[in-house]
Amino acid sequence: GENVEQHPSTLSVQEGDSAVIKCTYSDSASNYFPWYKQELGKRPQLIIDIRSNVGEKKDQRIAVTLNKTAKHFSLHITETQPEDSAVYFCAAASLDSNYQLIWGAGTKLIIKP
Amino acid sequence: NAGVTQTPKFQVLKTGQSMTLQCAQDMNHNSMYWYRQDPGMGLRLIYYSASEGTTDKGEVPNGYNVSRLNKREFSLRLESAAPSQTSVYFCASSEGRWGDTEAFFGQGTRLTVV
Numbered sequence: 001g002e003n004v005e006q007h008p009s010t011l012s013v014q015e016g017d018s019a020v021i022k023c024t025y026s027d028s029a030s031n032y033f034p035w036y037k038q039e040l041g042k043r044p045q046l047i048i049d050i051r052s053n054v055g056e057k058k059d060q061r062i063a064v065t066l067n068k069t070a071k072h073f074s075l076h077i078t079e080t081q082p083e084d085s086a087v088y089f090c091a092a093a094s095l096d097s098n099y100q101l102i103w104g105a106g107t108k109l110i111i112k113p
Numbered sequence: 114n115a116g117v118t119q120t121p122k123f124q125v126l127k128t129g130q131s132m133t134l135q136c137a138q139d140m141n142h143n144s145m146y147w148y149r150q151d152p153g154m155g156l157r158l159i160y161y162s163a164s165e166g167t168t169d170k171g172e173v174p175n176g177y178n179v180s181r182l183n184k185r186e187f188s189l190r191l192e193s194a195a196p197s198q199t200s201v202y203f204c205a206s207s208e209g210r211w212g213d214t215e216a217f218f219g220q221g222t223r224l225t226v227v
Contacts, residue, residue: 004155032212043203043218044156089155093212100171101211103155 002027004092006104014112019080021107023090024072030092033073034101035064038087047088048075077109085111115139119204119219126194126226134189134222136204144207145187146171146216147179149200156203162187163210194226 003026013019025033034049050057050064050073057064061080066073073092077084090104120135136145143164148156158171160179168179176198178190187206191198201223207216 006155009153034212043220045218046215049212091155100158101156102172103157105153105155 002030002092002094002100002102004090004102004104006090006107008107009105010108010110012110012112013080015080015082017080019075019077019084019109021075021088021090021109022072023074023092023104024070025092025102026071027092027094028068028071029094029096031096032093033064033066034091035062035075036089036091038089038106040086044089080109080111082111082113085109117204117206117217117219119202119222121222122220123223124225126191126224128195128226130194131190131192132194133191134202134204134224135186136188136219137186138204138206138217139185140206140208140217141184142206142208142217143184144210144216145181146205146207146211147177147187147189148203148205149173149198150203150221151200159189159202194224196226198224199226200224 006023031052036044037047038044061078063076087106089106091101093101117138146161147159157173162168162181165184204219205216208214
């Protein structure tokens, strides 16, 4: 079955700098890759997703890149702000599978003032 | 518009007790899901319901049962709680298949089994 590994587990960056979180997946059939943000004590919220027919997607300060050959995808946050502090999760799924999103273990992003 | 509502928000059980976690959505979504979240791990799917009247096992179904009571409600039952079931439980719903349509989470239920 699918396995998703996420690195690093904790990332501390200076406010205004960029942050990059990386995930690798094992199932070459996976074709949907969402990223979720979870603030302390709150529910996960979708921030961006990408499908395997594109290599990059941007939404303001957030971008996701996908390398299908290497089976990895990354979240890029530019010009980080204090409100970006949270735990970020990647996930992978095959849209041919039965609804089973496989999640990474999460990255705690700390923005230092 | 409440979205996805879970009850209770917190619960402490003794080993061997049973309880039902309730989930209701008001978005007329077809699909509903139950996840558990443990420290240092991502979310793991327990059960899901693709549509009213159907339920299927996810990644970690042992020790749980579910009921899709109607299109709005999807409950999760622990028949005999164990300390290993201490976790935060999230319900979610989506209009169609997750990935084809966006999924929305409830606020979570923090369960402690002592």
